[in-house]
Amino acid sequence: MISIKRSQYSPIGLQLGPNSVTLVQLTGPRNNRIVHAIAQEQFDFDEKLTLDERDAKIAAEIRRILSDHHFKGRRVTSCLGSQELFIQNIRLPQLPAEELTKVVAWEAEERLPYPVADAEIRHLPAGQVRQEANTKQEVILLACHNGILERHLNLLDLAGLNAVAIDVEPSATLRCFHDGARGAHSNSANCYLNFGEAATTVIFADQQNVLFLKYIMQGSNQLDRAVAENLDLPLSEAIRMRNIVTNSTSLDASDELHRSVIDSIRSLLESISTEIENCLRYYKVTFRGKKLNQLIVTGNECSPWLIDFLSERLNTDCEMGNPFESLERWPTSTSILERPGRWTTALGLAMKEKTI
Template identity: 35%
Template sequence: MISWLGKHRCGPVGVDLGARSIKLVQLSADRLHLIDACRWELPPIQPNTSFEQHIARWSEGLAKALEGRAFRGREVVVCLGDRQLFLQNVRVPREMGAHMHRLVAQEAAGRLPFGIDEAELRFVEAADVRQGDATLREVIVFACQRTVLQQTLQMVETAKLNPVAVDVEPAALARCYAAQFRREDDKNERALIVHVGYSRTAAVIAQGDEMLFVKYIEIGGSHFDAAIARHLKMDASEATLLRKHNGDRRSDMQDPEVARSVAEASRPVIERLGGELSMCIRYHSVTFRGQPLVRMVLGGGESTPQLLESLGRHLDVKCELSDPFRSFPTVPNLGRKGQWDVATGLALRELN
C-alpha cells in the first residue's frame, strides 16, 4: 500500500482525462489553497475512436500539459470516466464482508459487457430499500476491464508520474460537491450533481460525499453542437465555436440574434436532458424515501448560466452552478468554473 504522509506540503495532482481536454488540479496539503490548475486541449476525435487512440492522445497531451507548470511532486490521482467504466445500480440481500462481495460479483457478472474474470470490480453500498416484503441493499457497481486499467496506469507512468490512486468520476464529483457545501446542515442534505461533458452527462445523487445513485446520460456538448449545426446549416466545428464564444460572453455582450438561434436549436436537447434528470429525481423519491433533494448543482465543461436557467425550468429544485474553488482565498481566472469539478475532486482524495 502507498502511504500518505502528513509532512507533505501538497496533495496529489488530480488528472481528469476528458474527451476534448486534460485538466490537472493540485491543492495544498490542507486543501485550502490552489497550487496550480491547467487545461490542455486535445486534437479532435472521430466517433469511432478506439481506446488505444485515446491513450495516445492523452499520453501526448499529459506530457505537454505539465511543461512549465507549478505542480509539485509526481504523485497523481487518475480518473476512470464513462468510456472506461461499466456502471450499474443493483440490489442484493444485506450481507457482510466477503459474502457481500460474492453477491455483488454474481449479480454483476451477467450484466458486464466483458467476462467477470477480466474485470476489476468495486462497489459502493448506497442504502437499504424495500422491494416487496424484503429489505435489500442498493449497491452501485463500478467495473472496468483489467487491460484498460493497466493501459491507463502505464500511460501515466510513461509521463514520469506516480499514480498513487485510481478513482472514478462519480466519486470525484461527490467529493467536490461536499467540499463546496461544508456546513453541518449541508452534510445531511441530498443533492443532484450534474456534470455535463462533451459526450455524456453524469448524474449523481449524493448526501455529502456519499453516493446514492449514479447514471450516465447519453447527452452532452456534442449533441448541442449537432443540433445547432442542423438548425443553422453549418459544420459541427463552426457550431462548436459559435456556441462556446456566445456562451462565454456576458449576457449584455452577446449578439441577441445569435443567442436566440442557439437557444432555439438547443431547446430539444435541453428538454431531453431535463426529462432524463427528472426521471433520476423520481427514482430517488421512490427508492430512497423520506428525504427530498434540496438542490441541483451543475458542473462540467458544458455548464453555463443559460443551461442552468433552462434546466431549472424543468426541475422542481433549487439550481446553482458548481464552483470547486469557491472557498479558496485567491484563484486566477480559469474560465468556466464547473469544468474543474472532476479534477478538483480527484485532488481532494485522501490517501491512506
C-alpha cells in the same frame, strides 16, 4: 533523529476527457489548501490516428502542460470516465459486508457485457430501500474492462506520471462539496448534475455516500455535433460558436448567434432534462425517507443561463456548484472563476489524498 521535510504538494488531479484534459494541483496543509497549478486544454487531433498514435500525442500534450503551468512532481490521481465504466444499480437482500462482495461478483457475472475475469469490479452500498413488504439493500455496481484500465495507465506512464490512485468522476465530484464527510449519514440528500464531454452524470448523495448514480450519454460533444449538423458548419466552427454562448452570463434573444445555437441544441437539452426528471422520480419513490435538499450543477457546461433553463424545466431551484468553496482561499484569476464548475472533477481528484 533526522527530520526530513516533506512536500506539501498534492498529487496532480487529472481528468482526461475524449477531447480535453483538466489538471489541478493543491499545496499547503489540509486546513489551508490553495491551488498551486491549474490548467484545461482542448485536443484537436486527426480522427484517422490509431489509438496508439492518439495516446502518444495526448501524453506529449500533457507533458507540455505540466511544464508550462509549473506542476510539481509526477504523482497523479486520475479517473475513469463514463465511456470507460459499466454501471448498474442492483437490489439485494440485507447482507453482512463480508458476504456482499461475493454476491456483487455473482451479480456481475450475469450483467457485465464481458467476462468477470477480464474486469476490475467495485461496488458502492447505496442504502436501504423498501420493496413491497421487504427491506432491500441498494448497491451500485461499477466495472471496468482490464484492457481499458491498462490503456489508461499506459497513457499516464507515457506522460511521465506515476498513478497513485484511479478514481471515478462521481466520487471526485462529491469530495469537492463534502470532503471528509463519508460515513456521516443524514436524513437528507443532494442531487448533483455534472455536465461533461461525453455524458451528463446524475448523482444523488447523502454527504459523500452515493445513493443513486446514472450516466446520461449526452454531453458537450453531442451538443457540438448538433450545432454543426443543424447549421451545416465544420465541427471546429460549431465548437467556437457554442463556446461563446456557453461563456455568456445570459441568453440574448436578439442576438442571431445565440438564437442559432440554442435552437440547434434545444432538443438535446430537453432530452437531458427528461432523463433527469426520470431520475428525480426514481429517487423520490426509492428513498422516501431522505428529503432532497439541493440540486447542484457542475461540469464543463455549467453556466448561469443553463441554471435558469434547468430550474424552469425541472420546476426545481438549481444552484451553480463552485468547487473552490471547499478551499480556504480561492484562485484569484477571473478566467478560472467565470465558470468554476468545469474544475470540479480535477479538483476532487487532487483532494483524494491528504497533502504531506
